[in-house]
Amino acid sequence: MSNMASIRKFKKKNGKYSYKAIVRVNDGYPPDYKSFPTRKEAKDWGTQIEASRRQGSYFPEQVKAKHTLADLIDRYLNILQSTKPKSTKDIVRHLEWWKKRLGKYAVRNITADLIAGCRQELAEGSTYKGTMRSPSTVNRYLASLSGV
Incomplete structure (x- = not known):
């Protein structure tokens, strides 16, 4: 080359x-x-x-700026809620979960390993009813994050 x-x-x-x-x-x-x-x-x-x-x-310079995942999630939710206010309940809950886990990280510092660790934590955790989360629920959480 x-x-x-x-x-x-x-x-x-x-x-x-x-x-x-x-x-x-x-x-x-x-x-x-x-x-x-x-x-x-x-x-x-x-x-x-x-x-x-x-x-x-x-990574281009604009992504390297000190944006945290929490900043991006907040911006995304503002846009989402202004366009689809009735259908955002689950997405908001999912993104709040991600924000608690990874919100303080700069976007450039979030790695696949970090997300995989959180995914594992999510899969092993239980719901408010005390039951294990299904794989489809874990996938929905990941899908919500990928929308950001």
Whole structure:
């Protein structure tokens, strides 16, 4: 595989040059662009971003912001309740459960292992009636989370 990061040289109004790194990888994300004062910095950044995208450990900057899962759940519930106020009772209950478990985590720090651990806790827990939760109930909780 060849390096997909390309570097373009631009002349600024003050006569100095700027180097823009452009990373294009077919991974479902749009191209990344960033400008640097030196070609070496641009090349290093491009190589780093490309490698993380190929390894699957890349997250765009807007997702990296310090949003917690609780913030996203609250925003989602506001939108959901304004569009479908009568059919949200179960979803609200499910998302409140997730918010208690994972709400304090930044979105970028929530991993599949963390969700799997919570899923296991949910499956092993009992309902308010004292009975075990069925696998379909666990799936409904996961489906509610995936909607966020």
